Each structure stands twice: as structure tokens, then as C-alpha cells.
Amino acid sequence: MTASALTNNLFKPLKVGEITLAQRIAMAPLTRERARVADSVPTDIMTTYYTQRASAPGTLIVTEATFITERAGGYPGVPGIWSQDQVHAWQKVTAAVHKQKSFIFLQLWALGRVAGPDTLRSNGHDLVSASNISDTTQVGQHLALDDVFGEAPRPLSVEEIKEYVQDYVHAAQNAIEAGFDGIEIHSANGYLLQQFLDEHSNLRTDEYGGNVENRARFVLEVVDAIISAIGADRIGIRLSPYETYGDMKPGIGTLEQYAYLLKELEERGLKPNGRLAYIHTVENTFKSTNSLGEPILRRPLEFVRNVWTGVWIRTLGFDRNLALQFADVDDKLVIGFGKSFIANPDLVRRLKENLPLNKFDFKTFYRAGSKGYTDYPFYES
Numbered sequence: 001m002t003a004s005a006l007t008n009n010l011f012k013p014l015k016v017g018e019i020t021l022a023q024r025i026a027m028a029p030l031t032r033e034r035a036r037v038a039d040s041v042p043t044d045i046m047t048t049y050y051t052q053r054a055s056a057p058g059t060l061i062v063t064e065a066t067f068i069t070e071r072a073g074g075y076p077g078v079p080g081i082w083s084q085d086q087v088h089a090w091q092k093v094t095a096a097v098h099k100q101k102s103f104i105f106l107q108l109w110a111l112g113r114v115a116g117p118d119t120l121r122s123n124g125h126d127l128v129s130a131s132n133i134s135d136t137t138q139v140g141q142h143l144a145l146d147d148v149f150g151e152a153p154r155p156l157s158v159e160e161i162k163e164y165v166q167d168y169v170h171a172a173q174n175a176i177e178a179g180f181d182g183i184e185i186h187s188a189n190g191y192l193l194q195q196f197l198d199e200h201s202n203l204r205t206d207e208y209g210g211n212v213e214n215r216a217r218f219v220l221e222v223v224d225a226i227i228s229a230i231g232a233d234r235i236g237i238r239l240s241p242y243e244t245y246g247d248m249k250p251g252i253g254t255l256e257q258y259a260y261l262l263k264e265l266e267e268r269g270l271k272p273n274g275r276l277a278y279i280h281t282v283e284n285t286f287k288s289t290n291s292l293g294e295p296i297l298r299r300p301l302e303f304v305r306n307v308w309t310g311v312w313i314r315t316l317g318f319d320r321n322l323a324l325q326f327a328d329v330d331d332k333l334v335i336g337f338g339k340s341f342i343a344n345p346d347l348v349r350r351l352k353e354n355l356p357l358n359k360f361d362f363k364t365f366y367r368a369g370s371k372g373y374t375d376y377p378f379y380e381s
């Protein structure tokens with residue numbers, strides 16, 4: 001380790017729920033589409049991939065987003081966690097990661113309106129969301145097979161929302177059975193839960209829409225039901241307040257919406273055993289100038305710390321220097337790395353020892369077998 005890194009928070013242990021990380025570095029969730037297409041069962045190559053990335057003991061891995069049920073899905077090659085076959089296949093992954101003395105949380109995913117409509121239909125399911133508003137940013141684009149984006153979704157009924165909450169609970173219980181240290185609720189990046197949080201995709205007039213409290217109701221019901229099922233200290237949640245992906249439209253109401261949601265999560269932590277393991281945010285950056293007119297990069301998520309006092313994972317656009325800088329001024333911060341973890345199976349070691357990084361190849365991000373997946377080299381001096 002270099003001298004400055006030796007004393008930096010980034011390389012100090014941190015308790016996250018019931019586990020203790022050896023350093024404050026997490027592998028961010030990364031969809032790679034290497035599961036078996038027919039039944040969403042994780043494949044052996046996925047075990048190899050996660051084992052490699054768990055090579056530094058005490059690393060936190062958040063898995064690729066994983067469908068809670070078949071109807072919540074609609075992308076090929078994405079793993080699931082609703083069937084016993086999937087649970088058994090995931091057990092190989094969690095056992096291998098634990099053998100490396102690292103930790104692994106499963107990210108729970110429901111797509112909502114951005115799913116492939118034909119894939120859903122072929123399995124007897126509808127395209128659903130908070131309201132009948134489509135994602136206009138990807139209209140006409142082909143996803144896979146015959147799927148074409150742009151169809152208007154059907155609003156979920158209240159009864160269906162309650163069923164979805166139970167689907168999340170079932171998935172979380174399966175994750176624990178599969179040996180995961182915890183789960184991360186994917187409430188970010190424009191998928192189903194964020195479609196309820198965003199006032200432009202949620203035009204409901206029932207108890208799930210119309211104001212800040214109601215738009216947060218679905219996600220908080222999911223949180224509370226999973227707390228009852230597996231305990232708060234095994235739960236993380238991912239949020240991306242200023243994300244525009246999936247036709248999310250952050251605006252003047254965004255701060256109020258997320259400040260409310262975070263306050264609710266913070267208040268659950270004041271009750272015995274109510275503290276979630278962590279909040280995970282996807283950063284959003286924009287260029288601005290300081291008082292001297294010099295260009296600086298601003299991050300509009302600083303407000304999170306005014307509300308949330310627990311462990312906070314921040315991801316997007318971090319390199320070693322920025323991670324050191326951020327970690328050292330906040331004693332409960334973990335830095336998440338996405339693309340650099342794709343290309344560097346030994347990223348934690350490289351960050352610690354300040355070694356050069358492999359470059360990622362975006363052409364092999366999705367569905368490309370072992371190429372660009374398990375063949376990135378470990379560092380050799």
C-alpha cells in the first residue's frame with residue numbers, strides 16, 4: 001500500500017449490517033446476461049466470475065440485478081431467484097465467494113415498463129408500471145428476440161402491488177436460503193420501483209400516487225415486508241434520484257421525494273433492529289464553475305448525508321484518487337466501482353497498491369460467454 005493510502009479510511013474495515021468489510025470498496029451491481037436463457041438459472045461461469053472478483057478478502061460484492069419472479073423479468077440471460085433450481089445454482093456462487101472470505105448481496109429486480117413486451121407475453125404476462133405511460137427514450141429499439149420497446153404499460157392494480165411485495169419477500173427469503181449475506185432492493189435506474197417514485201411516470205390517484213408519501217408507499221412496503229422476513233441488517237437499497245435513464249424526469253420535486261424516502265428509512269433505524277445495512281446511490285455529476293470561474297464537477301447527492309446517517313455506498317465515476325478523497329471525509333462511506341470491476345478481477349488489490357488498471361471492453365458487457373467476462377487478467381508484476 002502507498003503511504004497515503006495506508007492511513008486513508010478507504011482501506012480501513014467497516015461494519016455493514018452484520019458483516020465487516022476489510023476495506024470500504026464494493027463491486028457495484030452489473031448485469032452481464034450469462035445466466036441460462038431458458039430458465040434464468042445462474043451458470044458455472046458466473047461462479048468463476050464472482051470468485052475472481054472476491055479475491056481480496058473482505059470485499060463486498062453486489063450481484064447483477066436478479067429477477068424476483070418471471071413476470072418481473074423480460075430480458076434474456078438475466079438470472080432469477082424464484083425457483084429452487086436458481087437457489088441451488090446461486091449456492092455455488094455464494095459458497096465460492098465466502099471461501100474467498102468476501103461477502104455477497106443479491107440485487108432484487110423488477111423491470112416494469114422497460115421490459116421486453118413480447119418476452120413477457122410469450123410467458124403470459126403483461127407489460128406493467130405505475131401508470132400507462134411508456135418510456136419514450138427507447139421507442140422502436142430492439143432489445144432481443146422480437147421485442148421492440150415503446151408499448152404503453154398497464155397500471156398495476158392495488159392487489160397486484162401487494163402480490164409484488166410478496167414476490168420481493170419470497171425472493172429475499174430464497175436469497176438467504178441460497179447463502180447470500182443480504183439483498184439489495186433495486187429502486188434505481190428507471191425500473192419498476194422508481195417508476196412509482198417519479199412523478200412523471202406515476203400519475204396514479206389512489207394511495208400509490210399523487211403526493212410524495214404515496215409515491216414512496218410501494219417501495220417502503222417492500223422494505224418493511226423484507227425487514228419482517230429477513231431482518232433490516234441484511235437489506236440495502238439502491239436509489240438514483242437524478243438519473244434520467246428509462247425516461248425518468250428528475251425535477252424540482254425530486255429532492256423532496258428522496259428526502260422523504262430517506263427520512264423514512266432513517267427513522268426505521270431508530271427502532272430496535274430497524275437499521276438497514278446500507279443505502280446505495282448512483283451518482284450523477286454535472287460540470288459547473290467555482291467562484292474563481294474554474295471548472296469543477298458537482299455531485300447533487302450531498303443532501304443524502306443530511307438525512308441518512310448509516311452506511312452509504314456511492315457509485316459512478318470514481319477512480320482511486322476520488323475514492324480516497326471521498327472516503328476520508330465520511331466515516332461510513334463505501335465506494336462502489338462498476339466498469340473497473342468488470343475489467344479487473346483483482347481491482348481491490350490494484351487500488352490498494354496503486355497498480356495500473358485493465359481497460360474494459362464494452363462490446364462484451366452482455367451475453368458474450370467467457371470473453372470479456374472471466375478472461376481479464378490478474379495483475380502480474
Ligand SMILES: Cc1cc2nc3c(=O)[nH]c(=O)nc-3n(C[C@H](O)[C@H](O)[C@H](O)COP(=O)(O)O)c2cc1C
Binds near residue numbers: 029032238337338365
Ligand atoms: C454493463 C453494466 C451493467 C449494469 N448493470 C446494473 C445492474 O444490474 N443494476 C444496477 O443497479 N446498476 C447496473 N449498472 C450500473 C452500475 O452499477 C454503476 O452504477 C455504473 O457502472 C457506474 O459506475 P462506474 O462509473 O464505476 O462504472 C450497470 C452498468 C454497466 C456498465
